Amino acid sequence: MSGLLEILSPVGDMERLYAALDYGADAVYLGGTAFGMRAASAKFTPELLAQGCAEAHRRGKRVYLTCNTLPRNNEIPQFEGFVKGAVDAGVDALIITDLGLLSLAKKFAPDTEIHISTQAGVVNYVTTNEFYNMGAKRVVLARELTLEEVAEIRAKTPDELEIECFVHGAMCVSFSGRCLLSQYLTNRDANRGECAQPCRWGYHLMEEKRPNEFYPIFEDEQGTFILNAKDMCLIEHLDKLAKAGVNSFKIEGRAKSSYYVSVITNAYRKAMDIYKADPDNYVLPQWLKDEVFKVSHRAYCTGFFFGHPKESQYYENSGYVREYDVVAIVDKCENGRIFAEQRNKFNLGDEVEVLSPDGEPEKFTVTEMFDEYGNSIETANHAAMSFSIASERVYPRNSIIRIKK
Incomplete structure (x- = not known):
């Protein structure tokens, strides 16, 4: 069985790629300008893809390219050039759902790893083995599996095949993201990277002979968010997943901010390091458990891993x-x-917290603040302004200064 225990982070652009690498990702996954399931974050042109791969490889990290949409006939001729360009850029693996694209990837990129996307909905060892026989190096299992089912798949598949599971981020109310609701309501196809997320909308009930009389389905005048799923968070259970045979621990969020990528990658990196140091005594410090609550998030749950997720839906609202x-x-x-660039307004006398890849976040009160010319100021209130604050500590470049709202 592979000894790989990989923290895999989402990347939507070069800023987020640097964030993931700075904060401890072993690998990143990203989308090119086509064939990816996040059309809004398809930011990696061939040039940027090559740049991103070079930076990741310089640090000994890997890059996986999403090719996991369900393409239509007119897109198939484009795939050869797309894949060959990705290979030239240096990607380490292609993440694929469609069987036709799988066959073409083997033809056009025979030396590049193939990872089967969670969109394929793999839930048993027979399917997992068949994908392995077809040339897959890794299978990203469906999110609807229990921990016991994951362990059984691991036990009944070749050691050389890697198993990947999502451990953090947004959940989809539809099975493995195979949803038609967005296309039906908005003509934006979720299976082609354009989901409008109608599962996050509020709904009312209307009787056909009483138009415009809306009846709440739930005891709330705002209606009900009956399709709205909680976010997944498994940071306290990495030991169980590792012992079940999971090789890659995947964080969702290619459309999320670089701050999200930094904080969540950092949390899971440190959690995994704690597990590796003493696998039989996996205990996280409180500050590390708190980190996952310091990004924008919905209410958390553990998905399907520990049985049917009766508490996985959140009906009150769909906000963060x-x-x-x-x-x-x-x-x-x-x-x-500390010399820094402003992102949001803050003032002299505020208590701030600095997060760096080096360790636990540190709090201090801002007692002195200077503009870029060294003049004393009381507030940093101009977008992207350069400023400095007094500090006894030295922090690495791209450390994050944040404030509790």
């Missing part, structure tokens, strides 16, 4: 909980000062 704002990104530290 957001308790922290990023106020600045560190550029450098010298002469007792």
Whole structure:
């Protein structure tokens, strides 16, 4: 069985790629300009893809390219050039759903790993083995499996085949993301990367002979968010997944911010390091468990891993909980000062918290603040302004300064 225990982070652009690498990802997954399931974050042109792969490889990390849509006839002729360009750029694996694209990938990129997407809905060892026989190096299992089912798939598949599971991020009310609701209501196809997320909308009941008389389905005048799923969070259960045979621990969120990528990658990196150091005594410090609550998130659940998720739907609203704002990104530290670029307004006397890849977040009160010319100021209130604050600590470049709202 493979000894791989990989933290796999989502990347929507170059800023988020650097964030993932800075904060400890072993690998990243991203989309090119076609064939990916996140049309809104399809930011990697061939040039940027090559740049991203070069940076990741320089740090000893890997890059996986999403090719996991269900393409139509007119798109098939484009795939050869797309895949060959990706190979030239240096991608380490192609993430694929469609069997036709799988056959073409083997033809056009025979030396590149193939990972079977969660969109394929793999839920048993027979299908997993068949994908392995067809040339897959890795299978991303459906999110609807229990931990026991994952362990059985691992036990009944070749050791050389890698198993990947989602451990954090948004859940989909439809099976493995195979949803037609968005296309039906908005003509935006979820299986082609254009989901409008109608499962997050509020709904009322209307009787056909009483138009415009809306009856709440739930005891709330705002209606009900009956299709709205909670977010998944398994940071306290990585030991169980590892012992079940999971090789790659995948974080959802290619459309999320670089702050989200930084914080969540950092949390799971440190959690995995704790597990590796003592697999039989996996205990997380409280500050690390708190980190997953310091990004925008919905209510959390553990998905299907521990049985039917009766508490996985959240009916009150579909909004995010957001308790922290990023106020600045560190550029450098010298002469007792942090030099940074502003992201949100904050003031002299505020208590801030600095998150770096080095360890636990550190809080301190801003007692001195200077503009880029060294003049004393009381507030950083101009977008992207350069400033400095007094600090006894030295933090790495791209450390995050945040404030509790």
